[in-house]
Amino acid sequence: MNGQLWLKMANLVFDLNKKIARDNNTQVERIKTKMEQVLEEAGFFLYNPTGEKYAETRTDVEANISGEVSADMYITDVIKPVVYTEENGMKILLQKGIVIVSGK
Amino acid sequence: MSATINFGIDLGTTNSLIAKCTNGAVEVFKNPAGHKETLPSVVGFRKERILVGDKAREYIEKDPSNVFSSFKRKMGTSESFFVPNLGDFKTPVQLSSMVLKELKNFIYSGEALTSAIITIPASFDTVQSNATKQAGYDAGLYEVILLQEPVAACLAFANKGTEKISDGKWLVYDFGGGTFDVALVYLQGGEMQVADHEGNNYLGGLDFDNLIIDQLIIPQLAQKGTFDDLHTGLKSASGKYNKLYYELLYKAEEAKIMLSNANSADIEFEIEDVHGDVQDIFLTITRDDYNKLIQPVVEQTISFTKAIIERNKLGAADIQEIVLVGGSTYTPLIRQLLFQQLNIPVNATVDPTTAVAVGAAYFAASKAITVEKTVALATEAVAQGSAYNLQVRTAYQKNSNEREEYFSALIKGDWANCYYRITRDDGGFDSGIKPLKERIEEILTLLPDTLNQFTLRLFDDKQSALDVTVAPIQIMQGKFSIYGQPLPSDICIEVDDTYNKTTYLELLFEKNAILPIKKSITKTLSRTIVKGSDDQLLINILEGSRYATPQSNLPIGVIVIAGKDIQADLIKGSDVDLSIEITESRDIKINAYVNITGQEYEQVFTPTVRNVNTSRLLEETDYLLRLANRNQTKLVEAEDYEASQNLQSIITRLEEMKKRLRYLPADDVTDEKYQLEDQKRKLSLQIDMLGKDNRVREIREEYYGRKEAAEYYLREHAGKEDYAKRFQHIISNEGEFLNGSEATIRRKCEELSQLVWDMKKRNFDYIVGVFTYYAMKEDHAYNNPAKAKQLKERGDAAITRRSGEELLSIVSQLYHILIDKDTDEPLKGTGLG
Structure with a gap:
């Protein structure tokens, strides 16, 4: 499977994760965890920055700022996850996260 | 040094790109942060920080007085933009130069960009x-x-095809994200010239996204539930659904891209209705709906195109092709309407997003550079770096449990008018370009549980990199704490080697891995555990060397799933999900989920409490005894009497152990089982050592023989599949495993044999040879003679049809029903494969 298809799969697993988190289905959660393991074996590491502080220095995300800009902004929703790959033990950003950012 | 310019830059209104042509091939460079080829032509001045590209674009709507886009439209005018955050003015030329400087960072090879072709609108x-x-x-x-x-776009198309482009007239239809241009290009006697052009600076693909939201999503949404004023709620900054608006903009763009290739696209999202209930919304947009929506916009672009044709008194037959440029031209309706209404062939063979940059690079490869001046500049650049006499002293925390870490540096030398920039090497952090000061400070964002490496670079007043060496900034996040420590030995799980009827260690965590650490794996059952039986499935975690035998490693945690406790048979081949976690204080948490029964087992083992499973200990002792007796025979045959005498003493001690274990109650409360377990490990090591030299020599010779065979077949299958990669994977760490246990080397031998077999079985004649070997055996050599006979007949038929796959399957079935396979002293394994 080529890199783009893996990336598509990573995004789908992320969407699945969002649904599971809401429905609290442990059986599906288990399968999702296995899917994440497969992605990691293929060298794709998903990262969900929900709730983290947002700064303009963060180039791991493309932010859509909702409301007014303020010094204290947080990532309130993640549409697409941050995806890293690994080369020679070092992580490399493969896909920027698409996020919604707003003040507290 | 290259004799030609080679670099081409598309300095676009919305996005910019940089490409290089080397030996006729063009590479479009990617942004090191996020690997996108396009850089938004946007510059933002945020307090002391200059942002260029994606980050600046985020603030276009929110901080419009300090963020500038589309300044290309103002090039050559006296207009300049006041920047409140700077208290100063910036001209379109200065803003464009910032975009160009940012593009220089895309050149990963680090080569200096001193000459370039830059494209301009017609x-x-x-x-x-x-x-x-x-x-x-x-x-x-x-x-x-x-x-x-x-012209650049035409060059990209002209260099793409193998057919020679003939003299004639071409239309270049350029429909980007925010602008539309159409140009008439003449090609005559090898010269290209723009004869006429038309355009609209406020028409682009972004309009399509908004149309999808306004005219397709909002009306459908209104039918699905009761929501507060959707339109205002979405588009007002303080609206209830403003966050959703940004999500929808993104999803509308995704749907638009999907509709270029599919007849429909789905949009899925959640929204809270007037009652406060969260509703899952699932909308489908068909290509027909979408086409109806955008047709009026596309018609406008076609009107511009028709105007050019009519103005130049041309007919459709006078124009060779319409060349498509710009991301919006992926839309099938555009191609369809252009052809239908103009009756001119449409050429979309080159990536429309990069066509202009690619064409510029082709042109650059044909233009000579001024060599003397470039040399002078390179010398000047280095001299400039040293002329500032800059020295940097950095201070920061090397280990951190925080997600952000404070960094500061003292700068000595002539730092006035210079700049600096700090980037994280994985691409997830960029300080932006900031003025250099005597003391610089930055809050660095850290990626969790990893070594974060940052690079600090200094620039002169033109933002050209200065030749100042600063050591990389390295911060380990989350891995060290006051309780944390590296693992002193490998942590492994014991799994069955069903082929050799023994067990071996599979690595979970490598020695020196930093705690805490967690891993989830899925293992397959290597045998069926019958419900109610005395059999058991063992999840045995051990500490020691991954290359040693399991018996000589220290068991640190074991979960036993007994046949008596399971709700149904655990069928061979079914999955067990395992999650193993070691905390900073070395607690080991094992969680096992048996998929087939849905049963879950979890246990935490602390380093102060040792866990010994007596029935497993008995099995292992029994196995060691049989192994020792077999080795004894070999030692006697080799007349190594000294080793034989030592081994006899081990055998005696193992027999004593076995007796003591038989009488040990399962719930024994004394220390005896721990003593016996210790003794077993020591004896296992001793057995391993006695006569090991001879045995290891033999198995190493076998390894080298198999490796040689694999190399032979690799040469035969050069370039096919990923055999070479597999081979490299098998022999990696060769020095280490050849000094490890025999079992490890034996497994490597098997992996090499499997690789050789995989390569050999591509040869039909070889498979026929293997089949013949099994077919020559009598039917009663198989445990099901009737089936063997039938398989042999099917094999003959497969040979006649030259069906290699079928023959392979038959060979496999014959092997499995063959009675006389080599057997050794089996160790009843863990049940995990």
Whole structure:
């Protein structure tokens, strides 16, 4: 499977994760965890920055700022996850996260 | 040094790109942060920080007085923009030069960009063209050659095909994200020239996204539930659904892209209705709906195109092709309407997003550079770096449990008018370009549980990199704490080697891995555990060397799933999900989920409490006894009497152990089982050592023989599949495993044999040879003679049809029903494969 298809799969697993988190289905959660393991074996590491502080220095995300800009902004929703790959033990950003950012 | 310019830059209104042509092949460089080829032509001045590209674009709507886009439209005018955060003005030339400087960072090879072709719109007059050149010089380029965008696009198409492009007239239809241009290009006697052009600076693909939201999503949504004023709620900054609006903009764009290739696209999202209930919304947009929506916009672009044709008194037959440029031209309706209404062939063979940059690079490869001047510039650049006499002293925390870490540096030397920038090497952090001061400070964002490496670079007043060496900034996040420590030994799980009827260690965590650490794996059952039986499934975690035998490693945690406790048979081949976690204080948490029964087992083992399973200990002792007896025979045969005498003493001690274990109650409360377990490990090591030299020599010879065979077949299958990669994977760490246990080397031998077999079985004649070997055996050599006979007949038929796959399957079935397979002292394994 080529890199783009893996990336598509990573995004789908992320969407699945969002649904599971809401429905609290442990059986599906288990399968999702296995899917994440497969992605990691293929060298794709998903990262969900929900709730983290947002700064303009963060180039791991493309932010859509909702409301007014303020010094204290947080990532309130993640549409697409941050995806890293690994080369020679070092992580490399493969896909920027698409996020919604707003003040507290 | 290259004799030609080679670099081409598309300095676009919405996005910019940089490409290089080397030996006829063009590479479009990618942004090191996020690996996108396009850089938004946007510059933002945020307090002391200058942002260029994606980050600046985020603030276009929120901080419009400090963030600038589409300044290309103002090139060559006297207009300049006041920047409140700077208290100063910036001209379109200065802003463009910042975009060009940012593009220089895309060149990963680090080679200096001193000459380039920069593209300009066909509409640019002399003043605008000169302004573009000035932006290039301000960005540190010594030589700038301009090229009109439609010509660059034609060059990209002309160089793509194998057919020679003949003289004639071409239309370049450029529909980007925010602008539309169409140009008429003449090609005559090898010369290209823009004869006429038309355009609209406020028409682009972004309009399509908004149309999808306004006219397709909102009306459908209104039918699905009761929501507060959707339109205002979405588009007002303080609206209830404002966050959703940004999500929908993104999803509308995704749907638009999907509709270029599919007849329908789905949009899925959640929204809270007036009652406060969260509703899952699932909308489908068909290509027909979408086409109806965008047709009026596309018709406008076609009107511009028709106007050019009519103005130049041309007919459809006078024009060779319409060349498509710009991301919006992926839309099938555009291609369809252009052809239907103009009756001119449409050419979309080159990536429309990169066509202009690619064409500029082709042109650059044909233009000579001024060699003397470039050399002078390179020398000057280095001299400039040392002329500032800059020295940097950094201070920061090397280990951190925080997600952000404070960094500061003291700068000595002539730092006035210089700049600096700190980037994280994985691409997830960029300080932006900031003025250099005597003391610089930055809050660095850290990626969790990893070594974060940052690079600090210094620039002169033109933002050309200065030759100042600063050591990489390395911060380990989350891995060290006051309780944390590296693992002293490998942590492994014991799994069955069903082929050799023994067990071996599979690595979970490598020695020196930093705690805490967690891993989830899925294992397959290697045998069926019958419900209610005395059999058991063992999840045995051990500490020691991954290359040693399991018996000589220290068990640190074991979960036993007994046949008596399971709700149904655990069938061979079914999955067990395992999650193993070691905390900073070395607690080991094992969680096992048996998929087939849905049963879950979890246990935490602390380093102060040792867990010994007596029935497993008995099995292992029994196995060691049989192994020792077999080795004893070999030692006697080899007349190694000294080793034989030592081994006899081990056998005696193992027999004593076995007796003590038989009488040990399962719930024994004394220390005896721990003593016996210790003794077992020591005896196992001793057995391993006695006569090991001879055995290891033999198995190493076998390994080298198999490796040689694999290399032979690899040469035969050069370039096919991923055999070479597999081979490298098997022999990696060769020095280490050849000094490890025999079992490890034996497994490597098997992996090499499997690789050789996989390569051999591509040869039909070879498979026939293997089948013949099994077919020659009598039917009663198989445990099901009737089936063996039938398989042999099917094999003959498969040979006649030359069906290799079928023959392979038959060989496999014959092997499995063969009675006389080599057997050794089996160790009843763990049940995990």
